[in-house]
Amino acid sequence: MTSESNQLRPGSTLDGKYEVLARIGGGGMGEVYRVRHLHLDEVRVIKLLRADLASSAQASESFQREARLATQIKHPRVATLHDYSRLADGSFYMVWESIEGRDVDQWVRTQGVFPIEIAVPLAVQGLSGLEAIHHAHIVHRDLSPDNVMITTDARGHLGMKIIDLGLAGDLREILAPGGDPHGAVGGKINYCSPEHVGLVEGVRPDHLSDVFGFGIVLYFMICGQLPFDRVGQPSDIKRRFEQGAYPLRGRSEVEVPQELSDVLARALQVDRSARFQAASEFREALQALASGGNRQPRPRPRFDIDEPLAAAATALRQRRFDDARSLLDELSDLAPADPRVLQMRAELDEVRSTQRQIQVLQMREMVQQYLQARHEPMARAALESLLEIDPDYPEREELERQLEALHQTTSSGRRARELVDRVRRDLGRVADRPVLEEHEIQQALAEARAMHQQVQELEPVLAVKLAGEIEEWRRSQERDQVILRQKQTIRDLIEARSLDDAEAGIDRLAELGAPQVAVDLFRRDLAQLRRQLARDAKIAQIEQELPQAMERGALAAARELARELQNEDPSHPQLRGYLRQISQAEERATRDASAKEGAATIAALIEAGRLEEARLALDVLRRIAPQHGLIPHFERRLGAGRR
Structure with missing residues (x-):
């Protein structure tokens, strides 16, 4: 880089x-x-x-x-x-x-709009994801076709995932007095809600804005157009919302049920109170359509929150902050928009923020004291503790600079870090080898642990971190070795044709956490081997039954078996021989039948005294079967007839 x-x-x-x-x-x-x-x-x-x-x-x-x-x-x-x-x-x-797939915008541009029977179930999936986002007190604030992915699983089933939380906000901060402290909200102007562009006085984008944005995404999936006119200049923004959304019916290439058009019209209401009040309501309305019913979304059950709210207030007064937070988390599930719950959570956050500020000041003073005493390990430990409390501490870079300056003046610190870097390089080089023997792993570990002992003497705090890295490397290599041995076991089982044991071995390989591609390749090889063995068994059976059929004279059965053999193995070395033998046998059978019929005809003609006709038939018999046993007999009888 x-x-x-x-x-x-x-x-x-x-x-x-x-x-x-x-x-x-x-x-x-x-x-x-x-x-x-x-x-x-x-x-x-x-x-x-x-x-x-x-x-x-x-x-x-x-x-x-x-x-x-x-x-x-x-x-x-x-x-x-x-x-x-x-x-x-x-x-x-x-x-x-890593999500394999295309976003909704790419899909519509390359594949066309979604059929309704596909779009609605996908939207139900997406809204369940949006529910989870809101349940975590987060607002997405940038829902649009390019922030919603369409995926395909191994069975070819489509799925939906919401991506990109770059403009997300904390719902509790948004609803608290003074609003979101993190500045103005962006977003794509053609997918914004009225709240995004300031048309609803005193209201910032919240979970209802996400409902509005998801409604635009679903509308676009079905008809490939936006429900409002595109914005060309600032004056267009207000006018597009005054006009309201275009009804979905009539804008799609396919017939849109009125009920679906009504559901989307509700999601896209400019009047916030007329919209679905939660992603779950939107989802339930779509599920009702998908199931063919006309039921309305279930109203949220009402809960009596006075008692748990009072318990949370008591915990807050007694500075039992963990208990207060647990109670408020439960209350947020029961009544996420109740102003009393939001107010108390804001109070708890404020108290905890104050407490955290005091801890930060205390740790900041401790860092300075250790820096002045030139006690690098303790200064580093104090700084790490400070950053655990506040990872975004504004003086972080300055304190790290001072700590690094102290470190550079400490020879033990330099030596310790050189050793740590060497351990990392050595372990990395060993791990990069394509084939790794057990003795190589043990030798690398022994060398790393020896250097860790030196680091322990020079800088104990750094040694703790290095020990963790060495142990992580050991576990990783141990797992890799187990996987390599399991792969070899599977190969041996496949070679020995122990297919059921091989299949159990592949299941064990998956349990060990081997890459899915390796598991899939073994399953593919095993399936191919099963098919090959079944094919070989069938060919062997044909090789046994076909000569027996020919020996019995069952030529039709033999011919059918030869066809099966040709289907299974067109290049079988005996196939041409079998077909030739069958054809020859069929020809012999035909000649024998003709000769038998001819002999019978000659005998009948002689008995009837039709000797000239008998002689002509005898000539035919000589051509068909010159070795026929009755030819001399017929010749004698016909010769006697001449005299």
């Missing part, structure tokens, strides 16, 4: 564990790459903060905010954030799951 372009080259390694496969996009705040996790052998996607923004406190804060919000969402219909970290040069990166 170069500081000028922040570009990563294919084949390079990021943070010691991600191999860069290809750059797949860029723009906005980050560069996006497809990578492979070196230890897990899994393809993922990395979003790296652009180099020209890495020094911007606002950009770094926004980037980290996206990551913090994303980690709160765990749902199969929302893109998963696997990792978030900081590189040695100070830049940040996020690691997302």
Whole structure:
């Protein structure tokens, strides 16, 4: 990676564990790459903060905010954030799951609009993901066709995933007095709700805005058009909402049920109170359509929250913050929009924020004391504790600079870090070998642990981290060796034709966490072998039955068996011989039948005294079967007839 372009080259390694496969996009705040996790052998996607923004406190804060919000969402219909970290040069990166598929905009442009019977179930999936986002007190604020992915599973079934939380916000902050403290909200103007563009006084984009945005996405999926006129200039914004959404019926190439048009009309209401009040209501309305019913979405059950609310208030007064948060989490599930719940959560956050500020000040003072005493290990430990409390501490870079300056003046620190770097390089080189023997692993571990002992004497805090890295490397190699042995066991079982044992071995390989592609290849090879063995068995049976049929004179059965053999193995070495023998036998059978019939005819003609006709028939018999046993007999009788 170069500081000028922040570009990563294919084949390079990021943070010691991600191999860069290809750059797949860029723009906005980050560069996006497809990578492979070196230890897990899994393809993922990395979003790296652009180099020209890495020094911007606002950009770094926004980037980290996206990551913090994303980690709160765990749902199969929302893109998963696997990792978030900081590189040695100070830049940040996020690691997302790799989603194979196309976004809705690409799909419609290349495949055309979605049939209603496909669009509605997909939208139900997407809305379940949106529910999970809202349940985590997060608002997406940028739902559009290019932020909704369409995936295909191994069975060919389509699925939907919501991606890109770059403009997401915390619903509790949005609804709290004073609004969202993180500035204005962006978004694509043609997919914005009225709240996005300030047409609803005093209201900022919230979960109802996401309902509106998802309605536009579904509308676009069905007819390939937007429900409102596109915005060409600022004056268009207000007019497009005054006119309202165009009804879906009449804008689609296919007949749209009135009920579906009505559901989308409700989702796209400019009047917030007339919209679905939750993603779950929108989803239930679509599910009712999909099931053929006309039921309305179930109203949310009402709960008495006074008692748990009072218990949360008591816990807050007594400074039992964990108890208060647990109670408020339960209340948020029961009454997510209740102003009392939101107000108390805001109070709890304020108290905890104050408490955290006090802890930060205390740790800041401790860091300074250790720096002045030139006690690097304790200063480093105090700084790490400070950053655990506040990862975005504004003086972080300055304190790290002072700590690094102290470190550079400490020979033991330099030596310790040199040893750590050497351990990492050595272990990395060993792990990169295509074939790794057990004794090589043990030798590498022994050398690493010997150097760890030296680091322990020089810098105990750093030694703790190094010990963890060595242990992680050992577990990774141990797992890889187990997987390699299991692969060889499967190969031996397949070679020995122990197919059921081989199949059990493949299941065990999957349980060990082997790459899915390796498991799939073994399953494919096993299936091919099963088919081959079945084919060989059938050919062997034919090879046994066909000569027996010919020996019995069952030529029709023999001919059918030969056809089966030709279907199974057109290049079978005996196939042509079998066909030739069958044809010859069929010819002999035909001649024998003709000769038998001819002999009978001659005998009948002689008995009837029709000797000339008998002689002509005898000539035919001589041509058909010159060795026929009755020819001499007929010749004698016909010769006597001449006399």
